[in-house]
Amino acid sequence: MQFHILTIFPEMFKGFLNESILKKAQGKGVVDIQIHDIREYSKDKHKKTDDTPYGGGAGMVFTPQPLFDCIEDVKKMATKAPVIYLTPGGRRLTQAGVEHLNKKFTQLILLCGHYEGIDQRVIDELVDMEISIGDYVLSGGEIPAMVLVDAVSRLVPGALGNDESHMEESFTKKLGRKKEYPHYTKPADFRGFKVPDVLMGGNHAEIERWRKNHLR
Numbered sequence: 001m002q003f004h005i006l007t008i009f010p011e012m013f014k015g016f017l018n019e020s021i022l023k024k025a026q027g028k029g030v031v032d033i034q035i036h037d038i039r040e041y042s043k044d045k046h047k048k049t050d051d052t053p054y055g056g057g058a059g060m061v062f063t064p065q066p067l068f069d070c071i072e073d074v075k076k077m078a079t080k081a082p083v084i085y086l087t088p089g090g091r092r093l094t095q096a097g098v099e100h101l102n103k104k105f106t107q108l109i110l111l112c113g114h115y116e117g118i119d120q121r122v123i124d125e126l127v128d129m130e131i132s133i134g135d136y137v138l139s140g141g142e143i144p145a146m147v148l149v150d151a152v153s154r155l156v157p158g159a160l161g162n163d164e165s166h167m168e169e170s171f172t173k174k175l176g177r178k179k180e181y182p183h184y185t186k187p188a189d190f191r192g193f194k195v196p197d198v199l200m201g202g203n204h205a206e207i208e209r210w211r212k213n214h215l216r
Contacts, residue, residue: 001156002032003149004074004081007112008049010035012142025159033149036074042066050115059116067122074109081107082128086141090130093148102155110148112141181211
């Protein structure tokens, strides 16, 4: 899976991309994440990317020129990728939506908005879908982009250190529940708090039954 992230704050992604599962997935070559600085496409001498809104109102709006040029340039590298605009007004991201993106596409272009929003002409002409991670307002689309990248990357074969992790998540989903069962690890007895005997008995049918009954 290849991600192209369009942002005016590329530095925000450094730590996110160089730790944990995403770092390993990129090292294996199963996930490729490229960051594109929208400011580099601005023709303004000060690399400005925003301006006041027509009709008045508070805040600033992303101007169309740098966004058009950036998206069109990235589209040359990711010809079949949909352009996804991360915005509170978009469709709510769900696990089903994540799985759809993973199955249908091999490339995604993620547009991180800022200010009060982006010029509507960009949405009308270049954006294929709008996605929200929740009914609240953030400073920009960078954190939602990170959420989407992390969620989709987990489904890419080879991204997780143990593919059974994804199987367990799918198992929980098939039960029609979003919750998980309790997890335990060594030691079996910590300060008198003990791991349930069934989990150490080796009977997989009983363990599966116990986990179904203890989803929370």
